[in-house]
Amino acid sequence: MDGDELTAILEDAGLSPYQADAFVTLLGLGSASATDIAGASDVPDPRIYDVLRGLEEKGYIETYEQDSLHARAHDPADVLADLRSRANRFETAADEIEDRWSRPDLEEHKVSIVKRLDTVLTRADELIRAADNQVQIGLTPAQFRDLSDALTSAHESGVDVKICLFPEMATDPDIPSAEELASTCTEARYRTLPSPLVALIDRSWTCFSPHGDSTNEYGVIVNDRTHTYVFHWYFLTCLWEIHDSIYSARGDEPPITYVDLRQCLRDVEPLLKDGVTIEATVYGFETDTGREVTQRGTITDVTYTGHSTGEEQETPLFHLAGKASLTLATDDGTYTVGGWGAMLEDYEATRITIEALD
Template structure:
């Protein structure tokens, strides 16, 4: 669609939001560039500088852009497929043409982010799925499973170890009609609608969102922990509270390939406790007593869980004696593990 036709079609749609010429002009500018400051919008359009802030806040109020409160304030484009998702099917052609102009904004990662809009929460969820290098744990609704099925299939093909919890379990697809093995190594179902939406990539990049926020309800939120030690809070909650109160729906039952990498000690122990034979491990982490970086190599000795997986025990037999391995914020163990690598014949290289 030509630019003039696109602007005319968009003008008709925007009328439903009761927005004016300045809002239309600003929206197209942000959509094309992905991210602009107020000054940049004024430079690229004929909108007077004093009117820019009111203009972009109007766009933010109806969910067409995302405002990042900073100095200077940044205006980020929202994918039109999300912004116009509730419109009638007759608008599909317009939305696709807008999407062709969309340039994804370059986001500077923050350690902790509070997000409130449904499109932003879904974008972070997609980013976490794509960012996983070896381990992915998810708590999803059946609708979100359908939404991200293609991405999960690609991640499974990439060899990512994926665990998915679905709730409410009664709405989960029937294993006889849905190929769970194509999207995850293990899938569980949890009763009820109180289970939050959770995503953890490699044990540290994680997100917690209320179920209401994913539905688009007001006054709800999601919290994103981007490569920060605080991410263990989400991982620990998923492993000890949600995963242990769910029932298995499907498991691929295939023999696990080694060497393997783990971001969470509980998933490592869960795998090793169910397997026979000798294993060797390389642990990257830090000394619990001194805080110094520490790499531990040796044969895997004891692996076990306490009641409800609240206590996880992993002991590595090294040349200098046994080393107790703990997860993030470990206190009783010798080493706080950042990453665990396990092999059959020898400790895998770092």
């Protein structure tokens, strides 16, 4: 390393340009008078005394009188320790910057990876209490009891709550009582196999953590409609569709409320085939503007990409996995109504209430 490079590094370490130049010069001279140091460096003669006193205060040199002011480099141990400490701090700072960049705070980004299940449960509790429309959640009985107060609060606020319970271990069928379920959810089902914790709130938030026997304990908290939509289909296919109901507050007489258009479509399709007039209110928003809307009218048709199975059998869920919509005739005109993620329809429905069947 040449003298100019060493001087530049010392400047980065906190010395002024004149101090760095004088110190590097003094290292080469060993000891010298102030005048000789000024002559061998680029430090102006009037500044040399102030520069040397500054270096002495920082511990780089020591001065002494010998007819005139002289200086010699201080024992470098302290200087070297300071430089190495600065290097370590820079390296630590670099690691911290990299760590903060790769694992950002939840408030600043849409996806957060956390290390503890408790963190996922705590965040799920907060989000469930703040829910406006729907909660879909798969969890163990122990986790159900951890979140029961939040689920009760959401249910009492009119939020549609669907719960899939599954055991911590395959041999543990500890199921909450009907009274507990009635106070916390709209409908509950039971899966006999252990599964990951997953909570979906208002089509926007997902809280996920793998099963307790997973190799690594971690959690994922997502604030994104697209990611949550993927988890929604995992919930439907793995935790809901194929499992038996253990509790339901739903009845067969209006008003009947749906937060899932596809379930609504399955129920109204046979009624339309029987010639029943279905009066409904659709709550949602316009797909092109995002403006919230409430429309009441008559459901006149259902459309989906799969083929009809006839009158004797409920349409399988996979037939509804593509485009699925209802047609609503109102006093203002006829509108197409899609479900979660609708793009081609006039409205994306967040809630549909069957008001009357005639």
